[in-house]
Amino acid sequence: MVITSAPGKVILFGEHAVVYGEPALAGAIERRVYVEMEEGRRDGLTISSEGVEDGDEYALRYLRKAVEVALVHLGADRDRGLEVRVASHIPMASGLGSSAAVSVATILAVSRLLGAELSGEALAGLGHQVELQVQEAASPTDTLTSALGGVLYIEPGRGYKRIAASLPLVVGCTGDPRATKEMVRGVRDLRDRYPRIVDPLIKSIGEVTREAKVCLEERRDIGELMNINHGLLEALGVGTKGLSHLVHAARAAGASGAKITGAGGGGSMIAYAPREVERVVRAIEGLGCTAFQVSIAVEGARVEKKGLL
Ligand code: MEV
Numbered sequence: 354m355v356i357t358s359a360p361g362k363v364i365l366f367g368e369h370a371v372v373y374g375e376p377a378l379a380g381a382i383e384r385r386v387y388v389e390m391e392e393g394r395r396d397g398l399t400i401s402s403e404g405v406e407d408g409d410e411y412a413l414r415y416l417r418k419a420v421e422v423a424l425v426h427l428g429a430d431r432d433r434g435l436e437v438r439v440a441s442h443i444p445m446a447s448g449l450g451s452s453a454a455v456s457v458a459t460i461l462a463v464s465r466l467l468g469a470e471l472s473g474e475a476l477a478g479l480g481h482q483v484e485l486q487v488q489e490a491a492s493p494t495d496t497l498t499s500a501l502g503g504v505l506y507i508e509p510g511r512g513y514k515r516i517a518a519s520l521p522l523v524v525g526c527t528g529d530p531r532a533t534k535e536m537v538r539g540v541r542d543l544r545d546r547y548p549r550i551v552d553p554l555i556k557s558i559g560e561v562t563r564e565a566k567v568c569l570e571e572r573r574d575i576g577e578l579m580n581i582n583h584g585l586l587e588a589l590g591v592g593t594k595g596l597s598h599l600v601h602a603a604r605a606a607g608a609s610g611a612k613i614t615g616a617g618g619g620g621s622m623i624a625y626a627p628r629e630v631e632r633v634v635r636a637i638e639g640l641g642c643t644a645f646q647v648s649i650a651v652e653g654a655r656v657e658k659k660g661l662l
Contacts (some may be wrong), residue, residue, distance in 0.1 A: 354391040355465045356657040360384065360650035361443035362450035362498040363524060363614045363623050365575070366582050367562040369540050369589055371492040371509060375559030378566060379494050380504040380520060381650040384443045385658065386454040390462040391402035393434025393471035399647075400652040403440040411532070412445055412455050414658035418483045419456040423463035428481055437465070444643070446530040448615025455494030457481040457654045460564075465656060476500040476654055488534035490541065502653030521627045525603065525644045527595035529619030536616035540589050551589070557586050575623045576609025591617030595600050599637050600624075606636035624649075 359364060360381040367377030371558045379509045393399055394409050398420055416439060437459070442453040457480040464471045471479070480496030494507050504516045544551040565578045583600060586592060603611040606630030614623040626633045628648055638645035 354388065354613065356389045356659065357458045357461040357465065357654060358385040358387045358657050359454040359461070359499045360450075360502060360617070360652075360655040361454050362495055363522065363613075363621075363647065364494065364621070365460065365504070365520075366565045367558055367655060368494075368613070368615055369482055369537070369586065369591065369618070370555045370558035370562070371494050372490055372537060372540070374509050375493065375555060376506060376508045376560055376566070377563045378499040378504065378506050378516070378534065378569070380518075380522075380651060381498050381502040382449065382524075382646075383650045384445060384449065385650075386458050387460040388455075388505060388571055389438040390459075390466050390610065391436050392466070393436045396432045396434050399436045401438045403438070406656065411582050412439070412441070412451060415455045415483055417453045418487050419459035419480070420463055422479050422483050422486070423460040427464060427467050427469050428541060429467055431459075435466070437462070444526055445533065446620070447526050448531065448611045448613075448620030449524070450495045450499055452487070452533070452616070453480060453484065453499045455524045456480040457496055457499045461564075461654045467568070473501045474654055478609045490537045490539065491533070492519050494580050498653075500653045504526070504569070504649055508544045516566065516569050520649060521625065522647050523608070523624045523626050523630060523637070523644055524614070524621055524647050525599040525605065525642055526621045527593065527619055529593065529595055531616060531619035533616040534584070536591050536618045539618070541592065543590055554585055554588050557645050559583070574609050574625070578603060579610030579612045579623075579625055586617055587644045590629050593617070593619055595619065599642060602636040602640055603633050606632040608633045626628055643656045
């Protein structure tokens with residue numbers, strides 16, 4: 354039997370624009386998906402899941418595709434019998450990278466069970482294939498961050514750079530589920546209708562992200578840039594009333610910046626709160642939503658010694 358885990362993520366800057374080749378800044382968070390896998394007694398997959406109730410079918414689509422992609426990559430029979438248990442400590446469909454974490458942890462589990470060693474990059478690449486097949490359009494951001502851990506500056510098609518940053522971040526979850534696929538499609542449709550307006554917005558998000566990288570490297574405050582990024586995401590149509598409430602409550606409570614994180618349309622926001630972290634958490638909770646301080650997961654996907662299942 355093999356047990357693996359992979360962390361969720363927050364996108365600090367650049368979501369949606371990264372689908373069009375602009376850079377993104379993302380950090381892995383200490384909330385993980387755990388996968389326990391063993392040889393099955395019969396052909397095909399047998400799955401049981403814990404803590405994935407909310408978005409069960411959604412998450413399990415990624416899991417099934419991840420098993421298939423890994424078996425094909427490793428030259429194994431795609432009908433091989435496998436028993437899989439999955440448990441998530443990342444809220445599902447919340448914009449916090451649960452589907453990428455499910456994909457990456459599953460691929461790592463299949464590879465270890467078959468005695469193969471995959472590099473973090475290879476793991477991320479296969480995870481990206483899973484996302485592309487399940488949700489049609491996807492950037493490498495989520496799977497790369499989950500596979501490698503830490504804070505990454507990702508330039509699609511050009512590679513990534515690790516950023517050493519300490520980030521006093523608060524995550525607020527609206528509790529409204531959203532599907533990345535629909536949100537990515539919505540931005541694409543808007544761009545098709547208004548290319549001369551939407552393309553500059555996408556490019557501006559890219560500029561904000563480049564500037565934020567420099568700020569992080571120089572340990573300067575990224576709050577204002579987060580606010581600009583939030584406004585640009587609103588212009589792309591991925592904001593909601595619920596997200597706006599949380600963003601404004603966080604700023605009013607002392608966060609130096611706040612924005613949507615991930616695909617939007619529901620899901621989560623992040624606040625940069627070098628001061629007043631507790632007040633920011635309480636302000637979001639005061640609106641009846643879940644809030645927590647996040648710490649960056651230094652380690653990405655890994656093999657676990659014992660399961661949490
Ligand atoms: C989703 O976490 C981030 C998006 O930019 C989609 C992607 O990068 O694949 C919305």
